[in-house]
Amino acid sequence: MNKSLAAVPEVIRISEPVIVEATARRRAQHRREQVIESGLFLAALMSVAATAAILAVLLWESLGFFKAVSLTDFLTDTLWTPLFDDARYGILPLLAGTVVTSLIGLLVAIPVGTVSAIYLSEFASSRLRELIKPALELLGAVPTVVYGYFALLVVTPTLQKLWPDLPGFNMLSPGIVIGIMILPLVISLSEDAMRAVPMVLREGSYATGATRLQTAWRVVVPAATSGLVAAYVLGVSRAVGETMVVAIAAGQNPNLTWNPMEPAATITAYIVQVALGDLPHGSIGYQSIFAAGLVLAVTTFAFNMFGHAMRKRFREVY
Amino acid sequence: MLRRRKFTEVLFKAVGLCSLALAIGTLALLFGALIVEGASRIDWQFLTSFPSRRATQAGILPALVGSSLIMLVTAVVGIPLGVAAAIYLEEYARRTWLTELIEVTVMNLAGVPSIIFGLLALGLFVYMLGLGASILTAGLTLALLILPVVIVTTREAIRAIPVQIREAAFALGATKWQTVSHHVLPYSSAGILTGIILALSRAIGETAPIVTIGALTFIAFLPPAPFTTEPPFMSFEWLMSPFTVMPIQMFAWVSRPGEDFAGNAAAAGLVLVCMTLAMNGLAIYVRYLMRKRVSW
Numbered sequence: 001m002n003k004s005l006a007a008v009p010e011v012i013r014i015s016e017p018v019i020v021e022a023t024a025r026r027r028a029q030h031r032r033e034q035v036i037e038s039g040l041f042l043a044a045l046m047s048v049a050a051t052a053a054i055l056a057v058l059l060w061e062s063l064g065f066f067k068a069v070s071l072t073d074f075l076t077d078t079l080w081t082p083l084f085d086d087a088r089y090g091i092l093p094l095l096a097g098t099v100v101t102s103l104i105g106l107l108v109a110i111p112v113g114t115v116s117a118i119y120l121s122e123f124a125s126s127r128l129r130e131l132i133k134p135a136l137e138l139l140g141a142v143p144t145v146v147y148g149y150f151a152l153l154v155v156t157p158t159l160q161k162l163w164p165d166l167p168g169f170n171m172l173s174p175g176i177v178i179g180i181m182i183l184p185l186v187i188s189l190s191e192d193a194m195r196a197v198p199m200v201l202r203e204g205s206y207a208t209g210a211t212r213l214q215t216a217w218r219v220v221v222p223a224a225t226s227g228l229v230a231a232y233v234l235g236v237s238r239a240v241g242e243t244m245v246v247a248i249a250a251g252q253n254p255n256l257t258w259n260p261m262e263p264a265a266t267i268t269a270y271i272v273q274v275a276l277g278d279l280p281h282g283s284i285g286y287q288s289i290f291a292a293g294l295v296l297a298v299t300t301f302a303f304n305m306f307g308h309a310m311r312k313r314f315r316e317v318y
Numbered sequence: 319m320l321r322r323r324k325f326t327e328v329l330f331k332a333v334g335l336c337s338l339a340l341a342i343g344t345l346a347l348l349f350g351a352l353i354v355e356g357a358s359r360i361d362w363q364f365l366t367s368f369p370s371r372r373a374t375q376a377g378i379l380p381a382l383v384g385s386s387l388i389m390l391v392t393a394v395v396g397i398p399l400g401v402a403a404a405i406y407l408e409e410y411a412r413r414t415w416l417t418e419l420i421e422v423t424v425m426n427l428a429g430v431p432s433i434i435f436g437l438l439a440l441g442l443f444v445y446m447l448g449l450g451a452s453i454l455t456a457g458l459t460l461a462l463l464i465l466p467v468v469i470v471t472t473r474e475a476i477r478a479i480p481v482q483i484r485e486a487a488f489a490l491g492a493t494k495w496q497t498v499s500h501h502v503l504p505y506s507s508a509g510i511l512t513g514i515i516l517a518l519s520r521a522i523g524e525t526a527p528i529v530t531i532g533a534l535t536f537i538a539f540l541p542p543a544p545f546t547t548e549p550p551f552m553s554f555e556w557l558m559s560p561f562t563v564m565p566i567q568m569f570a571w572v573s574r575p576g577e578d579f580a581g582n583a584a585a586a587g588l589v590l591v592c593m594t595l596a597m598n599g600l601a602i603y604v605r606y607l608m609r610k611r612v613s614w
Contacts, residue, residue, distance in 0.1 A: 029493060032495070033493050033494060037406075037410055037494075037495075039402065040402045040403070040405055040406035040410060041406055041410070043400075043402035043403040043406060044402070044403040044406040044407055044411070045420065046399050046403060046465065047420060047423045047424045047465060047466065047469070048419060048423045050423070050427060050462050050465065051423040051426060051427060053438055054430065054434060054435075054437075054438045057437065057438050057441035057442055058434075058437065058438075058441075060441070061441055111337075112337040112340055112341070115330075115333055115334050115337045116334060116337040116338045116341060118334065119330075119331070119334025119335065119337070119338060120334075120338070123330075123331055123334060132338060132342070135341075135342050135345065136341060136342075137598060137602065138345060138595055138598055138599075139342070139344065139345045141516075141519055141520070141523075141594050141597075141598045142345070142348065142523070142595075143522075143523025143524070143525065143565055143591070143594060144526070145523070145525040145568050145572070145590075146348065146352070146523075146568070146587045146591055148569070148572060149352075149568065149572050149583055149584065149587050150348050150351065152572060153351075153355075153572075153580055153583075153584075154347070154348075154351045180340075183341050184341070211323050211327055212327060213323075213326060213327045214323070234429070237429055240431070241431025241432070241433065241434075242431075243431070243432070243433045243526035244525045244565075244569065247526075248569065248572055268431065268433050268526065271433055271436075271437070272433070272526065272529050272530070275436070275440070275529050275530045275531075275532055276529065281445055289437065289530075290437060290441065293433070293434055296431060296434065297430065297431075297434050300429060300431055300434075301426065301429075301430075303429075304425075304429035305426075307429075308425060
């Protein structure tokens with residue numbers, strides 16, 4: 001094929017062996033292409049396999065757990081003491097811990113995140129934005145165990161100066177730190193949502209004499225609502241699944257309380273606590289972390305699905 | 319009236335700047351706290367010693383070695399899988415229910431809390447496949463964890479290549495794979511690289527899944543060396559070795575009472591944060607270079 005033109009005779013006669021060779025090469029190439037495509041396809045299937053494996057493992061081990069513990073006990077008992085002699089398996093204390101820390105996180109992340117996002121999207125110069133966004137990215141990249149250290153040894157002592165009777169382990173401090181941790185996510189998703197609002201809406205508002213702030217609050221924010229909700233929901237999902245901060249700074253005692261000044265354990269902290277101990281494989285204590293994990297997976301899955309549906313909605317509108 | 323509006327506007331700007339300052343200030347405070355508490359602990363002895371009951375003699379050598387080896391396994395498994403999956407989804411996949419399913423699971427995996435990956439690894443790798451709490455298990459777990467990150471960023475990078483490039487290649491008689499391997503991949507390599515660095519920086523700081531598979535926190539030995547003096551000069555025994563990693567070492571020190579261990583924790587945290595921030599900084603820089611260089 002690569003022979004120079006001078007070598008080609010005036011009357012081109014393609015001999016049979018050449019055709020055979022060409023088709024053979026064609027076929028080999030085709031087969032190679034097919035092999036590559038199936039290889040790539042198998043790689044893509046890995047994510048389906050991983051999801052299926054997660055579901056299978058969680059369900060399988062939880063099944064063993066629910067053979068020993070009734071679902072009603074699991075959902076209504078107010079004590080979670082699987083490692084005691086008198087073992088009780090009520091998920092409520094762990095759920096309460098998760099809810100309280102996540103709520104505190106949201107109380108920090110939603111106002112601060114929304115205001116920051118409005119500022120970044122509507123007021124900040126592009127130069128400031130170019131500077132802030134990478135910094136936020138770095139904030140989001142700090143390992144969670146470092147945030148745990150920060151909560152236990154920096155935030156809690158500071159809070160104790162304000163409330164001297166705050167215990168060393170409490171839910172307030174990790175809650176605040178979780179809020180700061182999910183800020184980068186909330187800010188970047190909210191800003192995306194507001195930037196997606198078409199310029200015409202803003203211009204129309206300015207034309208009626210509204211100031212920038214009025215435009216931001218009364219036009220841009222309402223127009224970006226579904227995107228903002230998506231940002232909050234995905235933030236919640238991250239907060240609920242957060243592990244190391246609560247495991248380090250909230251104490252690891254399951255405690256049914258709504259008081260953020262008290263120590264408590266979350267679902268994730270409990271899993272860590274058990275994993276650190278030496279529970280025999282197949283025991284009910286071992287299976288209990290899978291039941292707790294199942295609750296966690298279902299919760300975050302629901303939040304994620306809802307969040308992504310909301311995001312899709314604002315993308316479709318504009 | 320107008321004056322009042324102007325005033326509220328200025329006020330809001332101040333509030334906006336303050337909220338941003340809170341976010342950025344926390345980063346500075348965090349870094350500051352680690353430096354104040356930990357910088358004085360970092361010296362050659364700290365980097366090359368094993369953990370010890372005495373805080374002043376303890377070091378992070380096994381954690382550094384463990385983190386590096388696990389990153390190696392994670393990269394070798396996770397990156398090819400992720401990039402291949404992204405290529406399939408962007409360049410090959412037809413709109414079928416299976417493609418749809420793959421996309422939903424990728425999105426879903428990205429939102430799964432990392433500790434759930436730990437439970438998966440505990441049930442599947444540690445017990446069902448009998449790999450134990452080894453470097454291989456940890457590497458595979460983190461590879462699954464970074465898979466969605468690699469897939470999403472690679473897809474974005476590939477999507478940024480204009481379709482005309484592909485059409486030009488096809489017009490010259492290139493096959494699909496030739497188009498992808500000669501054009502699409504090289505042109506999007508900077509974007510893919512950014513994604514890979516970010517994914518690995520996330521993996522190196524992950525603690526929860528590694529704790530869940532039952533990693534030891536007190537390790538006074540190194541995994542067997544990958545090179546031997548006898549043929550075949552290579553050994554994969556280290557894959558099955560117990561290990562500890564940087565974040566676990568830090569976690570162990572944080573949970574121990576006592577000033578001295580808090581100092582060690584801060585020092586380990588400082589090393590860890592420097593590693594992740596360096597990786598992120600590199601990724602941001604690569605992206606910056608790419609934006610400057612490429613214009614379609």
